Amino acid sequence: MAARKSSQSHSGGLELLFSNQRKHKVSIPSTSDATTGQPSNVAFLIKWLCDNLMRDPRKEMFVLDDTARPGILVLINDADWELEGEEKYELQAGDEVVFVSTLHGG
Amino acid sequence: MAARKSSQSHSGGLELLFSNQRKHKVSIPSTSDATTGQPSNVAFLIKWLCDNLMRDPRKEMFVLDDTARPGILVLINDADWELEGEEKYELQAGDEVVFVSTLHGG
Amino acid sequence: AQPRRWPLEKHEYKRYGRQLIMPEVGLHGQLRLKNARVLIVGVGGLGCPAAAYLAGAGVGTLGLMDGDTVEESNLHRQIAHSTARVDMNKTQSAMEYLQSLNPHVNYNRHEFHLTPQKAIQIFEQYDLVLDCTDHPTSRYLISDACILTGKTLVSASALKTEGQLIVLNNPPRPPGDALGGPCYRCIFPKPPPAESVLSCGEGGILGPVVGVMGVLQALEAIKVLTARAQRPANGGDWSTNGATSEAAPKATLLMFSTYNTPQFRSVRLRSRRADCAACSAQSTISRQSLTSGSLDYVAFCGATAPINLL
């Protein structure tokens, strides 16, 4: 099964959930389901990150209802994922996905 | 003769020399000399900009001794051209060349 | 003989000369600044530098709102206060500094924290609002009140070594008008879990980080106020917003991270959300619900005592 390379980075404190590392280059399967051949999308990436990369047990700080929790912006190649189809966006090799936690301090 | 597309932009007041426009998308010939087939490099781009795009008569505000004048940084795809071979860097389609005039105010 | 009346006073040409001579401001821009009324909600790490540069630029009326008093732990970043003014209300402390920087500005002090009941009536006295507060509760309230009163909102935040900045409701349009810029609820329809919210007191903050964001808020405010667009004299709808296309305007988020390379990043966010609770045709938030106090922002954002988790 071919791997789809994608780099993802964290901002706004989220790196604390991922071994305190800001940038990760990850290779995910190019299909999320071998039988249907469904290409991997962002929903799959989020689940994959939770299962494979997140060291912190508090999954609820990253996901809620199988998607990024409220207060986390998901950016695909410097644009809000809402402009790209949200969870259904199919990842391309080399895509950069950024998870940003909103800040509230002042 | 094929054209080589390249976008260039100005900063630090240089746009005043180029019709007060910050960004220009230009197509330059892919070879600077039809007989030798010499690929177009940054030296050729600078001369081409002077001849074709610069509306201001004060060429000395942009070039000196056939190269960018002192105080102008030339950046090729977000790196100093000195890291890329300076004037001899051969332009690729889609390259972004930025001319930045140093600021001195404070 | 009576001399021809100049649009600015003589001392104003002197004081604002360095910005007046720039085509981006010019005499027209300076007059717009002079006629502008800007409200700064929160006179802390963001509000102090934002107020300094807006007062410096000659904004006609500057409103300062904060119910807190100055603490010694504020002074590493809240540069309009001073050691001698510890325990003084922050709006009073900042005003002493601002008066000495530029006495030609009208300063309004609102010596209390913003509440839903007061928001509409106060925001109506201003042209533009800066959110310099530090909690989701106030961020939703300020955004809602800006939509209901038709004000552009310059919102920033900072924590530890990072900052964020976004200009909302720009251009300002009534709820349901897709040509208005998105509001805070368009970007964040649901509040973050309360346990994920950290204040600067809990998470820490580097002074220049919040300082940079506050100065950039002043700059965005000046850009909005001096833009070429025509604004009706008495605060009604904007007839034109300076945008050349009639496409639904998107917001841009500027992110800053001290130890990242590059430090700054600009990302394109969405336009207005068709089902936004505040700015869409289906809006459920009204002047009445705010003023009556029936909207409970604290309950909406969950527990008020943030837990030190993230």
Place this chain on the structure above:
Amino acid sequence: AQPRRWPLEKHEYKRYGRQLIMPEVGLHGQLRLKNARVLIVGVGGLGCPAAAYLAGAGVGTLGLMDGDTVEESNLHRQIAHSTARVDMNKTQSAMEYLQSLNPHVNYNRHEFHLTPQKAIQIFEQYDLVLDCTDHPTSRYLISDACILTGKTLVSASALKTEGQLIVLNNPPRPPGDALGGPCYRCIFPKPPPAESVLSCGEGGILGPVVGVMGVLQALEAIKVLTARAQRPANGGDWSTNGATSEAAPKATLLMFSTYNTPQFRSVRLRSRRADCAACSAQSTISRQSLTSGSLDYVAFCGATAPINLL
């Protein structure tokens, strides 16, 4: 019984608590700031905000150098001065503000403009230098003196709606050592034609633009001072610079442009130049040539009266 002696005074834990609790600063970083001596050359649009945030952060000794007096036209952007202090020397005016913000810093006033003759002797009293001046003449002089005295230099500039920032000689190494960061002459070996140099007085300047650059200078200074690297106690060579590789370090230029999209841009510049007049093995600039006054920076940069061209 005598209580255990704490490394900081009680009030310092309070005042600096919000930065102390961050791992990027911590107690060690705060002690480094307290022991640090920082010189700010130029107390104008860049120097005022830079000084405010460095004083706020608790830098132990802050040197302020400027021979100018405060003018009304400075006040839209030089936020450490005040209307009542117009005509006062800028270092005196700024010190009054800074003292009231943080009285626990030692402030040194250098009430004159920098000259080649004085540069070495003054720079040797400090650990780090901020170039907040406004002319190529001083920019070359400050860079040369930083190379000769082994100081890292945080240099910024601004004009109209744009700004630039670069950290030079970082890490600081003697001339000829390729593991030192580049200097100003490495990046700009030849000065610009005098007629292309515009000051803020001639070209104009938007207050928050120069403000942002000044605040970012304070941040870069704090980053350098609190970095994990070990610095010898008495200002000798740095044994390690915190870099993991032994490659020649490159400089990064941060560019800001108010009306550009994106507003900020970081570009990679070169490492030390093998034939640099100041920092290479072939250096022709010495302590002697500076101190004796034999180096003429004004002649090097051409005519002193800039012509309003670009």
